[in-house]
């Protein structure tokens with residue numbers, strides 16, 4: 001699976017990545033609150049399942065599976081359409097496992113669960129939503145080191161991972177613990193101020209190892225059930 005690509009299914013963006021995300025990568029999907037991180041990640045899984053017959057696991061730690069599903073259905077992506085190809089697990093489910101296995105740490109349970117599902121379902125795509133919440137739950141004592149091991153562990157798992165992470169509105173940093181250096185790729189979402197009163201959703205590929213990608217900002221639109229990236233033509237201040 002080394003040579004393939006995973007399409008983002010954002011029209012006009014995959015060609016900027018020369019086809020998509022190299023399989024096996026760990027990619028950060030980073031942005032401020034409400035920049036459609038979860039939707040972009042879900043859209044990638046949904047379309048890869050529906051159109052490319054790829055299996056996927058979405059781990060939602062920030063919102064319940066029910067709330068995530070509701071949002072995605074409202075965007076025209078009903079998980080029922082890909083029921084045998086996409087699994088969603090949420091924090092409630094992991095907590096349940098954690099009570100059953102009392103001598104295990106949160107991280108051990110998380111890894112055991114994702115690994116077991118890999119063995120039984122053989123999913124190729126994984127979303128972790130989100131890294132800051134994972135950090136809180138796993139109580140990383142040395143985040144840099146523990147993230148380094150987690151990223152290596154994910155690469156060994158043999159899946160392509162989208163790791164959602166958050167930026168505060170006043171921060172220009174993509175990462176808190178050096179995960180920007182650890183990741184194979186970074187896709188950045190922002191709301192850019194255009195003129196005095198408008199804001200525009202934008203997307204840019206900051207980094208993608210082994211890909212000669214375009215790093216410009218693109219306007220991000222969701223139109224007719226489809227994400228689209230077009231050249232950002234308006235001068236923005238954000």
Ligand SMILES: Nc1ncnc2c1ncn2[C@@H]1O[C@H](COP(=O)(O)OP(=O)(O)OP(=O)(O)O)[C@@H](O)[C@H]1O
Nearest residue numbers: 032033034035036037038039040062071074075222
């Ligand atoms: N049907 C829709 N079409 C277009 N945009 C929508 C639609 N439904 C919701 N949105 C937008 O999607 C945004 C939320 O998307 P999403 O949950 O993917 O963002 P997020 O970056 O994951 O947010 P959070 O920071 O809360 O995790 C909302 O701010 C809303 O403006």
Ligand SMILES: [Mg+2]
Nearest residue numbers: 037038039062
């Ligand atoms: Mg989200």
